[in-house]
Amino acid sequence: MAKAANFSVVGQRVHRVEGFDKVSGEAQFIADIKLPGMLTGKILRSPYPHARILHIDTSRAERLRGVRAVVTAEDTIKRPWGAFFADQYILSVGKARYVGEEVAAVAAIDADTAEEALDLIQVDWEPLPAVFDAEEAMAEGAPLVHEDKERNIALTIDVERGDVERAFAESDVIVEDTFQSMPQWHCAIETIGSVAEYEPSGRYTIYMNTQTLFNARYRIASALGVRESDVRIIQSAVGGGFGGKSCDDNNALVAAVLARKARRPVKIINTREEEFLAGSRPRVFMKIHVKLGFKRDGRIRAKHVRVIADNGAYSAKAPAITGVAAMRHDTCYKYTDVKTQAYLVYTNKIPTGAFRGFGNPSAEWAVEQAIDIGAHALGIDPLDLARINAAEPGYVSPHGNRVTSCELKQCINIAEKLMDWKKKRADKRPNTGLGFACTVHVSGKRHFGDYDGSSATIKINEDGKALILSGEGECGQGAHTVMCQIAAEELGIPVEDVEVSRADTDLTTFCLGAFASRLTYVSGNAVRDAAAKVKAQLLEQAAEMLEANPADLVCRDGRISVKGSASKSVTVADVARARLFRHDGAPIIASGSFDADSVLPDKTRYGNESGAYNYGVQAAYVEVDPETGQVKVLDYVIASDCGTVIYPIGAEGQVEGGFAQGLGYALIEGLQFDEGRPVNPNFSDYRIPSMRDMPPLRHAFAESYEPTGPFGAKGLGELNMDPTAAVISNAIFDAVGVRIKTLPITPEKVLRALREKEKEEKH
Amino acid sequence: MKRQITLYVNGEEHELEIEPNRLLLHALRDDIGLTGTKEGCSIGVCGACSVIVDGRLVSSCLTLAAACNGKEVTTIEGLAKDGRLHPLQQAFIEYGGFQCGICTPGQIIAAKALLDENPRPTEEEVKEWMSGNLCRCTGYYKIFESVMAVVHNKLSPDFQLKRRTQEAKIQSLDVYKPVAKTD
Numbered sequence A: 001m002a003k004a005a006n007f008s009v010v011g012q013r014v015h016r017v018e019g020f021d022k023v024s025g026e027a028q029f030i031a032d033i034k035l036p037g038m039l040t041g042k043i044l045r046s047p048y049p050h051a052r053i054l055h056i057d058t059s060r061a062e063r064l065r066g067v068r069a070v071v072t073a074e075d076t077i078k079r080p081w082g083a084f085f086a087d088q089y090i091l092s093v094g095k096a097r098y099v100g101e102e103v104a105a106v107a108a109i110d111a112d113t114a115e116e117a118l119d120l121i122q123v124d125w126e127p128l129p130a131v132f133d134a135e136e137a138m139a140e141g142a143p144l145v146h147e148d149k150e151r152n153i154a155l156t157i158d159v160e161r162g163d164v165e166r167a168f169a170e171s172d173v174i175v176e177d178t179f180q181s182m183p184q185w186h187c188a189i190e191t192i193g194s195v196a197e198y199e200p201s202g203r204y205t206i207y208m209n210t211q212t213l214f215n216a217r218y219r220i221a222s223a224l225g226v227r228e229s230d231v232r233i234i235q236s237a238v239g240g241g242f243g244g245k246s247c248d249d250n251n252a253l254v255a256a257v258l259a260r261k262a263r264r265p266v267k268i269i270n271t272r273e274e275e276f277l278a279g280s281r282p283r284v285f286m287k288i289h290v291k292l293g294f295k296r297d298g299r300i301r302a303k304h305v306r307v308i309a310d311n312g313a314y315s316a317k318a319p320a321i322t323g324v325a326a327m328r329h330d331t332c333y334k335y336t337d338v339k340t341q342a343y344l345v346y347t348n349k350i351p352t353g354a355f356r357g358f359g360n361p362s363a364e365w366a367v368e369q370a371i372d373i374g375a376h377a378l379g380i381d382p383l384d385l386a387r388i389n390a391a392e393p394g395y396v397s398p399h400g401n402r403v404t405s406c407e408l409k410q411c412i413n414i415a416e417k418l419m420d421w422k423k424k425r426a427d428k429r430p431n432t433g434l435g436f437a438c439t440v441h442v443s444g445k446r447h448f449g450d451y452d453g454s455s456a457t458i459k460i461n462e463d464g465k466a467l468i469l470s471g472e473g474e475c476g477q478g479a480h481t482v483m484c485q486i487a488a489e490e491l492g493i494p495v496e497d498v499e500v501s502r503a504d505t506d507l508t509t510f511c512l513g514a515f516a517s518r519l520t521y522v523s524g525n526a527v528r529d530a531a532a533k534v535k536a537q538l539l540e541q542a543a544e545m546l547e548a549n550p551a552d553l554v555c556r557d558g559r560i561s562v563k564g565s566a567s568k569s570v571t572v573a574d575v576a577r578a579r580l581f582r583h584d585g586a587p588i589i590a591s592g593s594f595d596a597d598s599v600l601p602d603k604t605r606y607g608n609e610s611g612a613y614n615y616g617v618q619a620a621y622v623e624v625d626p627e628t629g630q631v632k633v634l635d636y637v638i639a640s641d642c643g644t645v646i647y648p649i650g651a652e653g654q655v656e657g658g659f660a661q662g663l664g665y666a667l668i669e670g671l672q673f674d675e676g677r678p679v680n681p682n683f684s685d686y687r688i689p690s691m692r693d694m695p696p697l698r699h700a701f702a703e704s705y706e707p708t709g710p711f712g713a714k715g716l717g718e719l720n721m722d723p724t725a726a727v728i729s730n731a732i733f734d735a736v737g738v739r740i741k742t743l744p745i746t747p748e749k750v751l752r753a754l755r756e757k758e759k760e761e762k763h
Numbered sequence B: 001m002k003r004q005i006t007l008y009v010n011g012e013e014h015e016l017e018i019e020p021n022r023l024l025l026h027a028l029r030d031d032i033g034l035t036g037t038k039e040g041c042s043i044g045v046c047g048a049c050s051v052i053v054d055g056r057l058v059s060s061c062l063t064l065a066a067a068c069n070g071k072e073v074t075t076i077e078g079l080a081k082d083g084r085l086h087p088l089q090q091a092f093i094e095y096g097g098f099q100c101g102i103c104t105p106g107q108i109i110a111a112k113a114l115l116d117e118n119p120r121p122t123e124e125e126v127k128e129w130m131s132g133n134l135c136r137c138t139g140y141y142k143i144f145e146s147v148m149a150v151v152h153n154k155l156s157p158d159f160q161l162k163r164r165t166q167e168a169k170i171q172s173l174d175v176y177k178p179v180a181k182t183d
Helices: A019-024 A059-063 A111-120 A134-138 A164-169 A213-224 A251-262 A272-278 A318-331 A360-378 A382-389 A408-419 A421-426 A479-491 A519-546 A572-580 A648-667 A724-736 A747-762 B024-032 B087-094 B104-117 B123-130 B141-151
Strands: A039-045 A051-057 A067-071 A102-108 A122-127 A153-161 A173-180 A193-199 A203-208 A231-235 A266-269 A285-294 A300-312 A337-346 A432-442 A453-460 A466-469 A498-500 A553-556 A559-562 A565-571 A588-595 A613-624 A631-641 A697-701 B003-009 B012-018 B050-053 B056-059 B072-074
Touching: A019 B087, A019 B104, A039 A111, A039 A251, A039 A272, A051 A102, A059 A067, A059 A111, A067 A111, A067 A251, A102 A111, A102 A251, A134 A300, A134 A337, A153 A300, A153 A318, A164 A285, A164 A300, A164 A337, A173 A360, A193 A251, A203 A213, A203 A251, A213 A231, A213 A251, A251 A266, A285 A318, A285 A360, A300 A318, A300 A360, A318 A337, A318 A360, A318 A432, A360 A382, A360 A432, A360 A724, A382 A408, A382 A432, A408 A421, A408 A432, A408 A613, A408 A631, A408 A697, A421 A432, A432 A724, A453 A519, A453 A572, A466 A479, A466 A519, A479 A498, A479 A519, A519 A553, A519 A559, A519 A565, A519 A572, A519 A588, A559 A572, A565 A572, A572 A588, A613 A724, A631 A648, A631 A724, A648 A697, A648 A724, A648 B141, A724 A747, B003 B024, B012 B024, B024 B050, B050 B104, B056 B104, B087 B104, B087 B141, B104 B123, B104 B141, B123 B141
Parallel strands: A039 A266, A203 A231, A300 A337, A466 A498, A631 A697, B003 B072
Antiparallel strands: A039 A102, A051 A122, A067 A102, A153 A337, A173 A285, A193 A203, A193 A266, A285 A300, A432 A613, A453 A466, A453 A588, A553 A559, A559 A565, A613 A631, B003 B012, B050 B056, B050 B072
């Protein structure tokens, strides 16, 4: 393992670059943007889970005073769009497929007028039989959500590596079970919104709170039937993304269509209810059957996973998510023979999609419980079982994922020590228990075309300050601060002298955006490349000024001097000005680029999907109240391997925030559906953790260095969302001997399981 | 029918002509132009719209603007003075008490309401009080640390926002020192 050098900025407890804006209320979020003449847009949504539209009469709405535009599918090119499968429309064409689907929309001078106009739109509906359960949807004769999708199947994955049948035959212990995950909503405190402008020349400018600008631009251009260059996306401050703001919904598209018709800027901000019904695409819910075969010594010999994933009415990113759920975990342990079968199935519910973890939380909820069942069956401490099987540097998964740095074993040791695992295990009190799970995630994923790269431009202003132009997606995670640190480290200037501009597809080079825990790794490498090129220009100019060789120069704290003779020096500002204000002057500016050393998986889904893999371990100590079924987390520990920690405050925040979402997923978050309609689409019924819900937490980062990462760093953002639900469930089993297999783990479920166990024991 | 009201927001007088059902949140954001106060859930659960009215913490999404006629309203914009941050604002930066920042104005306002009333709350009191403000990014650990840093006077005296030209030193570290109370 290479060791981190002594960095001057990387790894320092620097403050968030946009800190002042965020604590002062100055940060401009999407709802804060106001343009001259701006109208308010409101959307008419389907009240039915599945219904044909016979006729829409908008005439009364159009006549309402203050209404500037009313639109239906007739105002669009009716071309389906989507991240992987083009299957959704801007506004319903022919029929609606879920409750909340966009059917028509109004732009008016204020929100009240727009709401009133929605009531005046007359839609003649013919309700159709609907299907709400993925397994029922796959049955012969089930209503079809999309007529051309036989048995409602959107995607089938069937992959076998090695000889799984033989591997099971050679196993000493075989365990299997089925686990059900639940939908989970992002619940960013800021809902999705946009402000769209249309210029009569045919160009759209859309302010969005998106975390993926260029993907948004591509999808919007394709749905509107224009070129990418005809769409400009400008990012507002983003009030939480978590995957939900990666432009899989219609908000910005409807605003664009309204703006074109009204010839005025149109703002649409989702209400909280709309956000639940049809805004951010909730986590794909899955039923996962896991079968594992172990050798007596604990080595995993065989694995077979069957996944049924609920796509909802449209596909968004669920196809890729299903693939991750089916296969990613095979990079966590040393597997040889694995078989995975997965079905992604359309239903008449909200389209599901990308949420922090991207299939991993569902998969780890199932697989890490199956591993725990195996540990009990083998009589091996779960920590030791993980040690026996843990991935290591150089491991190549059965699907071709090539592991570079990997400190999973170190993470196990850290978690064991932090938790005082052995002592707690030895002194086990009644109704208390320990749970544990490992996790793996990527640092970028090659799946949007054959590219998993990033680019950035850095320019040096005349005052010596650096400005990074990046089109990546700061969505609250702190990516801009990481970029500033990397640029400052490479350039040798103070981190306070680096800023990042607002992302804007017209001004920044192509970037894929925030997903797959990729920004620190991928965009960090691009920023570092740009900074190195800028530095070469600075040193060349400085060499002339100092009458020295560029190779003999160093830049520290914004001052360039000849190595070994600090008395002779110039500042970066001096250099930037000298380069500019002269005959043949030129600004100091350079673009950098990086594309990960990964490959687009082939038809059999084989191929190294990411440039680096992040690992982690979580452990819980819980107490279960046998009278009420209440689970109390007494202690929680986390160890993460994200390579070099560049921005410690931010990295700690990613661990803590990811864990909080994992805890919500495990214990409280859930939404009841009635005939496809979510019955509690608000924050009082859909509870997310609050401060009093958070248990004691201690966490640490492994000593780690990723050779392909910027200054040794790799991804972190999603890692600690992934295993938490399984960790809690494993701890409950250790405490009271019942295993909860459906999320969320409510006191009712625990109590029922305890009663059933009691009954069984009596017989 | 519209009616005339006066709001004293962050020490400034604002005369407004509003519908009687106008929410304080929208009066602040849309009529006065102070967009630091955020709308998160619209039903008084998430705390993003927290403001202080005559010393009391309220959800401005549930409060009628007309009901605040003649009252003092403090929003996040009222905390920093002349480019100098309030101790809670400094603490949130120093201790990483925010990520995306959308809930932050509400968190800071809620903490201010608590500390104005009780400068030395216990850890449990802070957790209980701050549970009315949801955050989806941080897991709350760093928000808690930020508030406790002010309670225990642990802010860095050398703190400077070097990114800004203006001096952004904190108002005073002694703001929340108990007046005549013994611990």
